[in-house]
Amino acid sequence: MNFKKYVLFGLATAGMLLSFESCKPKGAGNAVSGNAAEKTYVAPGQYDEFYNFASGGFSGQLSVYGLPSGRLLRVIPVFSLDPEKGWGFSEETKPMLETSHGSVPWDDLHHVQLSKTDGDYDGRWVFANANNTPRIARIDLTTFRTAEILELPNSGGNHSSPFITENTEYVVAGTRFSVPMDGEGGDVPINTYKQNFRGTLSFVSVNKDNGNMELAFQIETPGVNYDLSRAGKGVSHGWFFFSTYNTEQANTLLEVNASKNDKDFVLAVNWKKAEEYLKAGKGKKVSNLKYVHNKYDDHTHTATSTLKTETIVLNAEELEGLCYYIPCPKSPHGVDVDPSGEYIVGSGKLAALIPVFSFSKIQKAIAGKQFEGEFGGIPVIKYEAALHGEVEKPGLGPLHTEFDGRGNAITSFFVSSELVKWNIKDLKILDRVPTFYSVGHLMIPGGDTKSPEGKYVVAYNKITKDRFLPTGPELAHSAQIYDISGDKMQLLLDFPTIGEPHYAQAVKAEKVKDRSLKIFKIEENKHPFFTKGENEARVERKGNDVHVYLTTIRSHFAPDNIEGIQQGDNVYFHVTNIEQDWDMPHGFAIKGARNGELLVLPGETQTLKWVPDRIGIFPFYCTDFCSALHQEMQGYIRVSKKGSNVPITYSLGTNQPVEKTN
Amino acid sequence: MKTSNQISLVHRILLILCSVALVVVIFLPIWRIELDAAQYPEGLELQIFSYKLAGQVDIINGLNHYIGMKTLHADDFIEFTVLPYIIGFFALAFFAVAIANKRKYVYLLFIAFLLFGVVAMVDFYVWEYNYGHNLDPNAPIKVPGMAYQPPLIGFKQLLNFGAYSIPDIGGWLFIASGLIIAYCAIQEWRKPKLIKES
Structure with a gap:
């Protein structure tokens, strides 16, 4: 019968379509399972376990979330006007946004660093960088207010910042854009990059008692782009590691021209040596500068802005033993140091592997002069001589690495949109989870300290298409929290964030909450x-x-x-x-x-x-x-x-x- | 055998301990009124010492203007001038009775102390009544028939505030002294009878 045939044909077609549909890999929507809600539920009136200080990116502000709930607790104005709190509108706060260019009402806040004592968070201050007009801010965690902003001379965008040493001796700032040193000599053709452009690393000292920042010295290096940095700790205390790209020294179409070299560098800086050179008077005093230092006083309730003109510059080419390059594949972004301080992870944005360097091997290579040449007068250590090993086929587009305190590292992958957990010693991959979508930074509470709290990892995502209700052409960025207490990472919660969250850090609530101020004493x-x-x-x-x-x-x-x-x-x-x-x-x-x-x-x-x-x-x-x-x-x-x-x-x-x- | 109008050694020691406790009471908070409301989940506290008011007096005064209650000032109370002397007097009296070692003084002291306790509570009640009832007619918040007299002891809801009035550490020491002198008086009273019977 015709009718029967049609029915059979119809059923067969439907069956085929269904089976094709089931061939398609499952979407991300059902990646949450089991008791996820229970793990992030913080009952009304209960407190979160961690404060999460997340950068606000191009909002210029610092946001504070509770973890694991993801509840927004506060937005602290830092580099941008905030009419809600009168920040930059009251006569008292206006000086905080002063720069040598005049009042700059906005910036791009990328990275945050909690102050450290003995390599662990002490809950006193948060430091943050301004990526556009180079500055470093210090936020006081008794008032949750920006207490100080220091501008940086001889810099063209402050990205590689505000990473700090294990006792908050220094906050650093590596210039993202190399530029000619400040002053009259800066009027040069752009295509003389190789001859005239310089990369400066600023070391800002922090007063132990009151947190006040001073530009202690700058290290002048060949012109490249500085991307990120981390201080050594434990065995590597006294050293600082900076990732570089554009070692091609291109001045146009960097997308192509800065991606040519197989390897760029991680720059290892011996800052204890820098202090010695400084003491020995090997620095050059430069006094034609213009940069401002803004401080807020909680007694006069007023900020003051002071113009500064001097700093001391140490030349990396002339001062032996100050700086060494370590080759690192394909435009490294993150350079992260494990809790022991022995292992240094370089994440080449375009690389198909993750190199892990060994601090003790680097020391041996320096002692044995295992150099493959030099770049701009600075020795380049042989790649193999510095290498602990490589993580094979980890994913696409590695960016940043944090540590769980149990011998493992977790690395974020922007292109393949995932987090990958691997063992630091044997470099074996242990687990991977998708992020929704395109994670940039990741964060484990205390993940850059000597003793991480390896309970959660948070992915800070650039793309959230289809994750939340649509809000027109522009969508919120997001954070995703995963439970990492077991062998497998488990997604618990997405929450939207303000601006663009780049780096973030989280600290146990107890370290901050009991010091929180209630009122200013009127007397x-x-x-x-x-x-x-x-x-x-x-x-x-x-x-x-x-x-x-x-x-x-x-x-x-x-x-x-x-x-x-x-x-x-x-x-x-x-x-x-x-x-x-x-x-x-x-x-x-x-x-x-x-x-x-x-x-x-x-x-x-x-x-x-x-x-x-x-x-x-x-x-x-x-x-x-x-x-x-x-x-x-x-x-x-x-x-x-x-x-x-x-x-x-x-x-x-x-x-x-x-x-x-x- | 000792003559029967003397005080037992245990009771004399107890009286001396009370004397010391009463000296301490002069410097400790005697009474406390705890207030809480939705606006003050952490609570507000008024502490009454023998010679001063303490706790969040300024904040409570700031709130009182809404209902037209007079602001609290230690200077307005004659009590804060005389109370330390009265308590000091009793401390001396307890000590003197213990030294004098005469049973009838125990009875006298008990009656005097009881009277003082009653008078003090009556005074406290009158004080609360006046503050709770003498309200400024121009107050922003007027609730017909509403008075804001805090409870003498215990809990009472006053608009959005729950008020809880209880003795503080000094008050408890004071009450303990009262109980001890009562105990001593009763025991001493029973003792001669026991002697007669035996």
Whole structure:
């Protein structure tokens, strides 16, 4: 029967289609299994186990997540304006964004480093780099606020940064772009890269007591691109390792021209030797520089910006024993040092293997002068002489490696979009898991310390197509957390992130949370425009400048009626929050201010500048819901025309309604 | 055999211990009022010493203005001037009774101490009543019929705040001294009878 034939044919076709469909490899969607939810569930009111400080990439900020929940706890403004917190808008915070180029309201924050003591996190500070206008920032973990920003001279983009030594002796900055040294000599043709462009490595010292940074010295090297770096630790303490690319010294179409050499270099720097040379006066003082140093003071509640002009430069070619190159295949990106300090992993972006170098072999090679030549006057160690071994066929596009503290390494692969776990000693691959999609950095809590907490690994992904609800053409980047406590890595959770998370670090909550500040003590407030209490609240005119000494406490401003302001005056609202109670900031905003708001923390003074552009009555109000009567926390300012004879008056609660007189 | 109007050695030692405890009470918090609310999950605390107020007095005063409650200032209380002397007097009295070694002084001291305890609690109640009821008519928050008198002892909900009023370490030492003098008085009272019967 025809009908029967059709049915049979139809069934056969359907069967064939289904079986083709089942031939296609399974998608990623069902990669989560078992008790994943349980492992990341942090019940309401419970705390996370780790603070995760993740770079905000081109947002210029630092984000703080809880792990394992992935909950966003805070965004700390660092290099970019943040109107939410008044960062860069208040007169006090403006100097933090000063550079030798003037105020730069944005940067690209790539890497974070928690301060270390004895090779482990001490929970005091986080350092972060600005990739565009070269700078290093220090964030104080008692206030979760940026405390210091130091600009770097003789640099063209600070990527290889802010990696630190095991006792936070130095924070380094290797220039991404080699450029001519700062000054008049910089006006050269671009195609004279080989002759004129130099690569500087900045060593910034950190004061043990207060964290203050100073540019201790710079090492001048041949022009290449510096990519990443890590300090030696344990046996290799005293050394620093920098990955380089563009050893071809190309100045155009780097995509092709900087990928020609089979091997670029890892540069090993003996910084203890550098200190010796410095002491012996072998450095060259350079004093035609311009770079700024910005510091925030928690007592004056004000930042200051200082212009600096000098540093000391050590020349790597002239000073023997300071620097050695180690050949490393195909444009290495990450250069990571294992917890013992003996093994150094170079990840060639375009390489089909991962070389692992041995610190003791490097030392032997240097002692035995096992060099294959030199590059720009610096000895190049023979590849085999430095090599511990190679990880064969690990994946495509290795970028970064972290360590689990159990003798294993986990490397991220951008092109093949996966994490691969392998053993450091025997270099055997143990496990691999996909990431969704195209992981860049990865992070194990304490993964760059002497004692990693090998419980989780987090992948920071560049692409999230189909992972979350679509949000137009631009999608969030993401973090993915995996359980690595067992033999097999197990995906637990995806969560979207702010900006682009490059590197991140995580520290046990206990190391940070108990030192977290609750209020600024009002008796320690040394702000020059501090208002001690409501009875000192006042308005003072000095020519065209008007200073309003304003206080806030639930739920009113003092004063809240101000008259005698004139169009075109420079009005400075110095707002002191006289609360001494935790989690009780008050905001301040005024109509028409071509500026931001203030968010004033208990015991703090912050200043908003306002230039009234017209006559009238201007309201101001508290922007942060402070209490049941927050909506009542408001005031009025009367603006009269220039030269008006309305006197300055101000009051709180005494300016009673006038009865009608006609 | 000793004459029967003397105090037993154990009781005399107990009285001396109470004397020392009462000296210590002068410097310790006697009473505490704990407050918690959704806005203060970590809790606020008012501690009452014999001579001062402690704890988060400024924060509590800041909140009190919403309901028109008077702000708390140690200077407003005559109690903080006289209380250390009264407690000091009792410390001396306990010591003196132990030394004097006369049974009837134990009874007298017990009655005096009990009276002082009652008067102190009445005073505390009146104090709480006044603060809870004498409210500023211009207060932002007015709830008809609502008073904010904290509990004398125990727990009471006052709008969004739960108030929990209990003795603090000094208060417990004070109460212990009261119990010990009561115990001594009763034991001493029973002793002569026992002698007669035997």
